[in-house]
């Protein structure tokens with residue numbers, strides 16, 4: 072792998088001045104369309120049909136909507152895991168909509184942190200090694216990797232389990248490791264797809280408290296959920312239906328965005 076050491080791994084994320092962001096646009100979607108096509112078939116599935124939203128630094132946003140409304144598709148686009156069919160996506164001032172797969176993978180490893188419903192930890196690796204993986208891709212030295220992994224495992228209160236493998240942990244503990252892994256490269260943006268979907272309510276609350284804490288530290292978070300109780304932790308709720316944004320509300324002031 073030809074990745075060079077990147078000082079961005081140690082970038083300090085600016086602390087948001089207000090709970091709803093400090094005004095600088097971090098992720099800007101302009102008229103984004105995503106149409107899935109199936110090779111060899113004339114069928115086209117329009118999953119996202121012209122979405123324009125701006126997420127500012129420090130915002131804590133929920134994306135809601137029924138099954139099939141386009142939530143995961145939108146998160147995949149925000150997470151540079153897929154290309155839009157048309158439209159423009161700017162992340163941290165960089166137009167990422169036209170970048171090729173290699174460049175997008177570079178952006179993902181440097182600027183983004185992901186948390187998935189099914190945790191997606193590497194089963195053969197210990198917790199500590201799981202946290203070191205994103206740092207290997209950034210070319211961070213082994214000593215610094217270990218130091219940083221230990222720091223973040225401590226943040227999620229699993230320092231006594233560092234040599235365990237994911238299967239030896241409960242779902243809630245695995246999700247805490249996944250959050251630590253999403254944080255370890257100091258991402259610009261944290262993206263979570265149904266992070267409490269596989270957890271019971273009490274364990275889900277522990278995970279949501281962790282997200283609340285990250286938000287209070289100024290991190291920018293976009294979280295998908297179909298549960299209202301989860302969305303209510305967020306400061307902004309964007310609702311999708313059939314690939315359109317049908318509602319975008321500020322939960323603090325209860326006002327809709329234009």
Ligand SMILES: Nc1ncnc2c1ncn2[C@@H]1O[C@H](COP(=O)(O)OP(=O)(O)OP(=O)(O)O)[C@@H](O)[C@H]1O
Nearest residue numbers: 107116118136137138139140141142143144145297
């Ligand atoms: N890879 C794909 N190829 C073709 N169609 C897809 C693909 N991924 C999703 N779709 C379709 O796009 C639409 C939106 O799907 P998406 O997965 O974004 O929904 P969702 O809101 O995340 O649903 P859920 O709550 O069930 O996870 C659906 O009609 C789905 O069938």
Ligand SMILES: [Mg+2]
Nearest residue numbers: 142143144264
């Ligand atoms: Mg989904």
